[in-house]
Amino acid sequence: MHSSRWQSQLTVARCDYVEAAVARLYGGPALGQEEILIVGCGQGQLCEELARRGAIILGLDDSPLVLEQTQRHARERVLGHVITYLSGQAEALPFASGSFSMVVCLQELAQVRDLRAAIAEMARVLAPGGLLVFEALNGSWPSRLLLSWLGERLPLALGLEGAARPRSLIRPRELAFLLTAYGLQPAEIAGLPPGGPTNGGFLWSLCRLTRLHYLGYAVRLPASQQGSPLRSEPRRRASQGSKRTG
Template identity: 40%
Template sequence: MAGDTEIFGDLARDWWAPASPAASLRALNRPRFAFFDRYLPAGWGGQRVLDVGCGGGFTAEYLAVRGAVVSGVELSESLVATARRHAVESGLGIDYVVGAGERMPFADGVFMVVTCLDVLEHVASPGEVVSEIGRVLAPGGLFLFDTINRTWLSRAVMIWGLERVLRIIPRGAHDWHDFVTPAEMAGYLGAAGLTPVGRMAGLMLGGRRRDGSFRTRLTRDLSCTYLGVARR
């Protein structure tokens, strides 16, 4: 949504700074991919990957370092500029473009993996984004996602706790009404011609470490943040 783009775009200048409000997003790569890696037994080397809603490049760089050939699409021009600059500074050849998830500037079937992490709860039409992801995925390709369930627990944790009390996330970054239930997600996948693979998992937050990163654990509880995989 436009408001979300402005909120995160305002963080572009300090996106990669250790004390940035966005730093907690970077710390989630490890627990997320502890789940996702099992679906790529051959590893990431040479995989052509698109990161949808790439922000300032946290996940794109994480995968590029692991050998993937990465592209990123992001609506915020300031975040794309930040991502491009940091990739150059890091010696990584990542192709970043400005664009909306609902209308991505890529040909059909060109990616073997598409990631969309902490994004679907921020867009006006998650179904359209998932449909576009299905379009750009090659046959047999994988869609890796996480989003936030619309429950009383997610309202308490993500909005009241992280935004208003702990102030880890910028206030107003989330709207509870935009959160996506697993049933809604299953409907979007089916409409896009994508088939779920395996069981979805929850990602529970268990406090913060001294360096500011979250303590997390994978669980079968999908009542807050949850992750999943689907195949084209």
């Protein structure tokens, strides 16, 4: 029960952040105006919460079995008319370039096999001026130490569905470098650690502490404002983990 409440509170905090990013970029509520692509939708908690807030959702996941269960749950919650689920991978999105004004990837970056390809694909399907909201596990030594110590409990506590061991850890400045290289202008990076305890869970609030994991958003630049293609990365590269366990 406590785990369920924990996850529910974290989902609400994530969706609050998405709404805040939309308000900052567009100057007001805009969740219901455009279809939002959710990359790595998993069991659909994020999709359903955003749909309840007025968004039209297209959820993408690479597990047909999970998608079948997720679709059934959305229909049971009478959300099937505003949520569509599709099978696909973050590294090869099945959409034309510039198809979306908003892409959200809050649980998937730590699980992708090729982080660079996933970022390139999300940038590609965004229209100029479009918004990418992301979440990542930091590649800092405190994050690696906690991951080594806690194992699968750390990703699960952060609401990272599926894998017990994340594949990709990346520091905020390294992720900002990749975003910029693929035509995205980073606008904000913030930490989201648990705060004080509540009845059966914890409060989640934004802060400047990003050593463990962090959220942020970036804006797709017009082609005329984009830099040169990616040639090199910072000295400390994104860490690609071994095969998923569990």
